[in-house]
Amino acid sequence: MGQRAGRIAFACIVIITALIPSDGAWAANGAYAVDAADISEVGSCKVESWLSTATNTDFSTVANPSCAVNIVRPVELSMQTVRFRSDGDWGTILAPKAKWNIIPTGIGKLGVAFYAGGALDAATGENLAAFAVVPATFRLSETMRINVNAGWLWDRPRDRHYLTYGLGFDWKLTDVLQWTIEGFGQAGASDVPSVVRPRFQTGMRYRPNEIFSVDIIYGRNITGENANWITIGTTIRFPVPGSKPEHHRTGHL
Numbered sequence: 001m002g003q004r005a006g007r008i009a010f011a012c013i014v015i016i017t018a019l020i021p022s023d024g025a026w027a028a029n030g031a032y033a034v035d036a037a038d039i040s041e042v043g044s045c046k047v048e049s050w051l052s053t054a055t056n057t058d059f060s061t062v063a064n065p066s067c068a069v070n071i072v073r074p075v076e077l078s079m080q081t082v083r084f085r086s087d088g089d090w091g092t093i094l095a096p097k098a099k100w101n102i103i104p105t106g107i108g109k110l111g112v113a114f115y116a117g118g119a120l121d122a123a124t125g126e127n128l129a130a131f132a133v134v135p136a137t138f139r140l141s142e143t144m145r146i147n148v149n150a151g152w153l154w155d156r157p158r159d160r161h162y163l164t165y166g167l168g169f170d171w172k173l174t175d176v177l178q179w180t181i182e183g184f185g186q187a188g189a190s191d192v193p194s195v196v197r198p199r200f201q202t203g204m205r206y207r208p209n210e211i212f213s214v215d216i217i218y219g220r221n222i223t224g225e226n227a228n229w230i231t232i233g234t235t236i237r238f239p240v241p242g243s244k245p246e247h248h249r250t251g252h253l
Contacts, residue, residue: 030215031062031233033201033222034147034168034182037111037137039076039101040068043240050215050233058225060084075100081122086225092122105145111137130154133164143172153186162188162196178205180217186224195224203231211237 031050040046045067052060066078080095097117105111116132133151140146149166168182181202190196203217212234219229 030064030235031201031217031231032168032180032182032203032215033184033199034149034166035099035113035115035133035135036145036147036170037101037103037105037113037135039074039099039113040066041240041243042068042070042074044068044243045238046235048233048235050231052219052222052229052231054223054225054227054229056225056227057088058084058086058223058227073100086223093119093128094122095119105137105139107139107141109138111139127156129156131164145170147182149184160188160190162186176206176208178207179203180205190224192224194221194226197221197224197226199224201229201231210239 030048031052045065048062048064048066050062052062061083062080064078064080066076068074068076076099078097078099080093080097082093082095084091084093095117097115099113099115101111101113103110103112113135114132115135116130118127118131119129120127131151131153133149136148138146138148147166147168147170149164149168151164153162153164154160155162164184164186166182166184168180168184170178170180172178179202183198183200185196185198187196199219199221201217201219201222203215205213205215207213215231215233215235217229217231217233219231221227222229
């Protein structure tokens with residue numbers, strides 16, 4: 001693929017992942033690509049990180065700190081740092097993002113949010129991409145929900161525009177285990193067929209307490225490279241002192 005193509009591919013996953021994630025306080029997040037409509041409780045922060053390795057030897061490590069603050073209205077701000085290897089070339093991408101909840105989620109009703117951001121090459125400062133996404137969440141119960149994402153992605157070096165999409169299902173199996181399955185991708189013109197093919201991930205989240213959780217995820221074609229991926233991720237949370245536990249508010253981990 002080459003260094004430029006590798007940077008663009010990883011910019012795309014930074015964008016669709018979204019990370020990235022709630023007063024309803026939970027989002028799909030970490031290494032999962034399909035986001036939920038909630039944002040974190042104002043005053044809380046978290047640090048998500050994950051390591052992904054592919055059967056074609058591609059590799060990435062991601063750190064994604066985020067905090068929710070009140071700037072006129074509540075907004076969740078995050079900054080992903082992605083260090084990757086693609087086709088033997090190394091690079092680093094920075095991806096800032098801001099997310100707002102528009103309609104709160106609830107059992108039996110649709111919640112809606114909006115987020116936008118960009119991606120740039122940390123070494124050169126080159127702007128690689130810009131994106132905007134509308135996540136929607138329908139909570140079937142306290143333990144099951146469906147997340148739907150629709151958005152726009154601009155691949156700036158190639159000056160191409162894509163429609164991004166995602167559909168995910170979260171099921172809280174026990175008080176400490178949650179299963180997620182999701183399909184996502186981008187539609188548009190590409191010289192590489194796998195870039196516009198659907199992408200897939202499924203994984204388990206183990207959350208033994210309010211502060212820490214770990215994810216183990218299998219993925220296919222997650223950066224548009226037509227390879228299989230294994231991802232291990234962690235989240236460390238810094239909740240508002242005295243606030244109601246996050247998973248008690250949403251029913252999810």
